[in-house]
Amino acid sequence: xxxxxxxxxxxxxxxxxxxxxxxxxxxxxxxxxxxxxxxxxxxxxxxxxxxxxxxxxxxxxxxxxxxxxxxx
Amino acid sequence: xxxxxxxxxxxxxxxxxxxxxxxxxxxxxxxxxxxxxxxxxxxxxxxxxxxxxxxxxxxxxxxxxxxxxxxxxxxxxxxxxxxxxxxxxxxxxxxxxxxxxxxxxxxxxxxxxxxxxxxxxxxxxxxxxxxxxxxxxxxxxxxxxxxxxxxxxxxxxxxxxxxxxxxxxxxxxxxxxxxxxxxxxxxxxxxxxxxxxxxxxxxxxxxxxxxxxxxxxxxxxxxxxxxxxxxxxxxxxxxxxxxxxxxxxxxxxxxxxxxxx
Ligand SMILES: Cc1ncc(C[n+]2csc(CCOP(=O)(O)OP(=O)(O)O)c2C)c(N)n1
Ligand code: SF4
Ligand code: SF4
Ligand code: SF4
Numbered sequence: 603x604x605x606x607x608x609x610x611x612x613x614x615x616x617x618x619x620x621x622x623x624x625x626x627x628x629x630x631x632x633x634x635x636x637x638x639x640x641x642x643x644x645x646x647x648x649x650x651x652x653x654x655x656x657x658x659x660x661x662x663x664x665x666x667x668x669x670x671x672x673x674x
Numbered sequence: 675x676x677x678x679x680x681x682x683x684x685x686x687x688x689x690x691x692x693x694x695x696x697x698x699x700x701x702x703x704x705x706x707x708x709x710x711x712x713x714x715x716x717x718x719x720x721x722x723x724x725x726x727x728x729x730x731x732x733x734x735x736x737x738x739x740x741x742x743x744x745x746x747x748x749x750x751x752x753x754x755x756x757x758x759x760x761x762x763x764x765x766x767x768x769x770x771x772x773x774x775x776x777x778x779x780x781x782x783x784x785x786x787x788x789x790x791x792x793x794x795x796x797x798x799x800x801x802x803x804x805x806x807x808x809x810x811x812x813x814x815x816x817x818x819x820x821x822x823x824x825x826x827x828x829x830x831x832x833x834x835x836x837x838x839x840x841x842x843x844x845x846x847x848x849x850x851x852x853x854x855x856x857x858x859x860x861x862x863x864x865x866x867x868x869x870x871x872x873x874x875x876x877x878x879x880x881x882x883x884x885x886x887x888x889x890x891x892x893x894x895x896x897x898x899x900x901x902x903x904x905x906x907x908x909x910x911x912x913x914x915x916x917x918x919x920x921x922x923x924x925x926x927x928x929x930x931x932x933x934x935x
Contacts, residue, residue, distance in 0.1 A: 607675070608675070609675055615689075616689060618693075618694035618695075619694060620694035620695040620895040620896075621695075621894075621895060621896060622695055622895055622896060622899065625896050625899075626854075626855060641689075643694070656675070656678055658678060658679045659855050661679040662679075662855050662858055662859070663700075663854075663855055663858065665690070665692065665694070665695060665696055665697070665699045665700050666689075666690060666699065667681045667682070667685055667699070667703050668681075669679070670677060670679060670680045670681070671677070671678050671679035671680075672675035672676060672677055672678065673675060673676060673678045674675035674676045
């Protein structure tokens with residue numbers, strides 16, 4: 603059986619850099635983007651380490667509804 | 675790859691004004707998801723409060739009528755009685771529902787109004803600068819209890835949901851949290867059930883949600899999320915506080931033609 607692969611997209615302008623998704627991602631697949639957004643927040647960004655399963659936990663906990671999740 | 679999660683259809687494409695890590699916007703999102711899943715967007719009428727969530731109508735794409743502080747249950751009563759087919763919910767902070775609005779809330783519940791309250795408990799007056807609320811925990815520091823709340827002076831944290839549950843008209847009362855993936859899922863389920871109770875015309879429903887306020891708790895976002903589990907749930911245990919849904923359903927006369935014998 604092949605493992606489920608996933609990918610996320612974080613809207614860099616809607617993200618407020620709260621770090622909650624980084625805390626809850628079980629696969630360490632999210633990290634700070636390293637570049638401030640227009641509101642002055644340090645947004646989170648997908649860190650494609652090949653481990654993301656598309657579980658959508660990050661989207662569930664995101665208070666800004668700024669994460670889209672893909673799986674397949 | 676298939677898109678499995680996206681911003682809900684009824685969450686307007688605007689920036690939330692809430693602080694990073696605030697629980698309000700998570701609950702807004704859940705209401706939008708339910709509006710779509712339960713196909714109720716055109717039936718919903720929300721009543722937002724003074725408080726951080728005063729602009730709820732800017733985010734959830736449905737009808738709203740703003741209320742004065744604490745008057746949500748009274749406004750909701752009027753709207754529901756005039757438009758019984760609408761799904762009417764109040765959205766209230768703890769300072770709103772458990773302080774200035776205690777009277778309206780208890781009496782609306784006691785009358786068995788077919789309305790739903792979404793009660794965001796962050797144990798402080800958020801919008802006005804983090805003052806002590808009736809829900810503030812013992813020893814909790816706020817701008818008006820800088821040395822911590824003292825029971826001998828300010829009394830005990832009030833259990834509004836438990837008080838409401840004592841009224842006969844209250845059918846479904848649950849307390850949940852939005853500080854974890856499991857808590858957020860449970861909150862969505864609870865709001866769904868509360869809406870269903872109203873749609874089935876059974877009586878009053880309320881969901882109390884323990885919600886982080888990192889700004890006024892003066893914590894990092896993740897620490898405020900953890901604090902709910904470490905401290906807040908000891909005073910406000912999550913779970914179903916009252917559920918008489920089944921008894922109420924039995925009382926309702928069955929529709930003709932449905933009986934087999
Ligand atoms: C009659 C009246 N009294 C006082 C206020 C000031 N006021 C605005 S919001 C608020 C409390 C908000 O706290 P809470 O209900 O806990 O909501 P939060 O901001 O924490 O979400 C108060 C006292 C008001 N708007 N109207
Ligand atoms: S979908 Fe799951 S594994 Fe992928 S980034 Fe989000 S939380 Fe991490
Ligand atoms: S949870 Fe949302 S707002 Fe917070 S850092 Fe992650 S993407 Fe940004
Ligand atoms: S003050 Fe607290 S409740 Fe208000 S928006 Fe900020 S974090 Fe949320």
